[in-house]
Amino acid sequence: MDCHDVLLVLLDYQQGRLAPEAHGQVRAHLDTCAGCAHEDRLEHELTQALERRLPQYAAPLSLKRRLAAKWPAEALLREEPKRWFARWIPAAAVALALVALAPLAWHRLPAPAGAGSGAMVAEAVNDHIRLVQSERPLEIESGGIHQVIPWFSGRLDFSPTVRFSGDADFPLRGGAIGYFVDRRAAALVYGRRLHTVSVFIFRADGLPWPRGEPEKMGRLDVWRTASRGFNVLLWRDGELGFAVVSEVDPRDLSLLVSRLSGPA
Amino acid sequence: MVGREALAYADGLYNLARYLTKNESDAEDLVQDTYGRAIRSAAQFTPGSNLKAWLFRILRNSFVSHYRRERHNPITGGLDTVAPRLPVPDDIGRLRESVEIDRLRKAAAEDIERALLALSEDARTVILLDLEGLNESETALVIGCAVGTVKSRLSRARAALRQTLREWEP
DSSP: OOHHHHHHTHHHHHTTOSOHHHHHHHHHHHHHOHHHHHHHHHHHHHHHHHHHHSOOOOOOHHHHHHHHHHOOOGGGGSSOHHHHHHHHHHHHHHHHHHHHHHHHHHTTSOOOTTTTOHHHHHHHHHHHHHHHHSSSOOSEEOSOHHHHHHHTTTTSSSOOOOOOOBOSSSBEEEEEEEEETTEEEEEEEEEETTEEEEEEEEEOTTSOOOOSOOEEETTEEEEEEEETTEEEEEEEETTEEEEEEESSOHHHHHHHHHHHTSOO | OOOGGGGGGHHHHHHHHHHHHOSHHHHHHHHHHHHHHHHHTGGGSOTTSOHHHHHHHHHHHHIIIIIOOOOSOSSTTOTTTSOOOOOOOSHHHHHHHHHHHHHHHHOOHHHHHHHHHTSOHHHHHHHHHHHTTOOHHHHHHHHTSOHHHHHHHHHHHHHHHHHHHHTOOO
16 A cells, blocks of 8 residues: 555544455554654544534524424325325324313323333333444443543533442443434443443433333332333433333342432 | 434434534524425335435535525535645654644634634535544435545545644634
8 A cells, every 4th residue: 555545545544444454554554654644643633623622513402392393193204195195184083083082081091101101212222222233332431430421521412410430230331422312312331240231311301201100219210111122211310311221130220220320 | 214213313414504504593494494305205215224314415405405605615626626635754744744733632612613614515514424423325325426436525625624724823
């Protein structure tokens, strides 16, 4: 590889996207070419400046609410507008009638346990699977909570208030930025023996929180459920929402919840 | 089918819209327009394909069609025709690059933002899509060019950004 070849793939090299052989060739060239080595450092500095200091603008909550309110039922998005329109008029009429009558019947029916939480549980499980299956799930490897939490600064429009640094039972492995439903979330990854436990922290407002009776865990009201073989715990703490997902025993997850909510 | 998971990309879309339109109000309109178009075009989306890249493509096309005010590319000759800058390995070159590294390290958020906004819309777009984590194939889909072109466009856009920051005087 000459200088021209190296400069063309320098970003791929820095982001670890080159095959091992090409990576080695670039490395070898950088070891012997002072000019390209300088270029390597400059590009690295530019990436650091962009990733850490370029302001990131989150969509205003009012915009997100408008978008969510206008988002049609998923069935409507499956077919061409004209076809679904004709087909769904009778169903829509029935649905409207049910909606109109629902308040009359509501007080007679007990609220189903966990009703409304389906979307949040599914999202939490999907996010957990994405983290576990990803080849590089962690954007920040753990050097302790005082390294991981500051890393989120500037990447989120809230501060993820977690002070549990991990311990021998639940070592903190690292963190990443993710999405929870329609908003950015901090994802913290703890270990539990050979298992992975994902903790997602996000703004709690505007989400379909469960209506069922929560379980008391210390000072927290926690909804506990299971989906697709994963145990999921959801709770609110002030303005923030938390979701813990893992295949480990629910009692172990309760232990983690108590440590996450504990004093600093 | 396009599900509500599309809403999860609102922050990323808004961030790009904000840097393209340069103001909050137009950025909100652009994102709202993007989702409106996505809903209307949902039947054209192939399930299993890349929803994120599809939404960014809609946003960029919408911007180019309705919001673009910049008609002249400030990078002479356009992104695809600027020759890559080869390193200068002599002492003067090293000194210059040391100064550049120092400036990059000292550049504050507003300096980096101002430098990015001084670039052409295309250059801004490829840099922001790269920061957003889109790979070359996804970026090619968004900006409507060949996959092989993305690498050189990004390289030139970053070179232009570095030049702007290099000329910045603290």
